[in-house]
């Protein structure tokens with residue numbers, strides 16, 4: 130079967146690899162119908178994910194039809210149409226039993242290397258789904274592949290950030306970073322009826338889309354964001370900052386942007402060993418700094434599918450390119466160069 134495989138740092142290939150098979154009784158075999166390239170796939174490509182073996186298949190956003198199930202799979206059957214989560218929690222631990230699937234110490238991730246379970250991903254014609262009862266969600270005919278696809282990762286991740294920010298009606302919200310996750314954070318924040326959402330980025334195309342979703346675009350190349358937001362709020366600052374960038378200067382800026390007593394919800398991915406937190410400033414301002422960590426996709430995907438079903442959010446709006454799986458390398462190229470906002474692939 131055809132699959133996008135990791136070869137070396139900076140090098141992926143479209144390969145013919147053996148079709149996966151059921152290995153455990155809790156597995157399902159999925160025929161992929163739609164998949165996508167995610168920003169976190171670029172971390173794999175850039176060699177920032179340790180333990181990616183040459184030949185392993187990328188991809189952790191996908192929808193498909195079940196072709197076969199193992200003997201212990203209870204919730205699904207052959208022919209079922211399903212959405213997959215990017216994460217594969219064990220479903221049995223203290224955290225999983227309490228619905229905190231993103232805190233599961235034994236979780237694995239599709240297409241993300243040996244340290245996260247060595248599970249092949251879904252940018253392929255077929256993918257093996259471990260713990261199928263936990264990490265799949267049934268889809269009925271009311272929702273298209275494209276509508277459901279992002280509930281397995283970026284939509285729910287943006288939603289999680291907005292939920293953790295505890296936005297109140299009438300608040301001033303700042304969203305830092307208008308990549309796919311930031312754009313979903315904007316659309317999710319809107320549900321809480323803030324008075325305004327300022328969207329910060331430097332890429333015009335992304336800012337235009339943020340504006341389309343109801344945010345006020347702020348190009349960080351043209352203004353100093355903390356001064357801009359202070360001026361706009363009578364010197365007070367933002368009630369909530371949704372940090373969707375994942376770079377230390379963005380975290381510093383979030384601390385400057387938020388008002389005293391305000392909250393910063395961080396969903397951008399940080400891997401730096403340390404950060405010089407301005408203790409006196411953070412303490413005096415009484416900032417609530419919430420590190421969201423990996424989003425609780427399985428705990429919250431029902432929420433975002435409901436928003437999609439009701440029409441409150443149209444996840445397909447962020448899709449800039451639709452390509453065949455065979456064109457995946459070109460898809461990666463334009464996504465990496467920020468010529469594409471979101472690339473969807475069909476085998």
Ligand SMILES: [Zn+2]
Nearest residue numbers: 219222225233
């Ligand atoms: Zn667990």
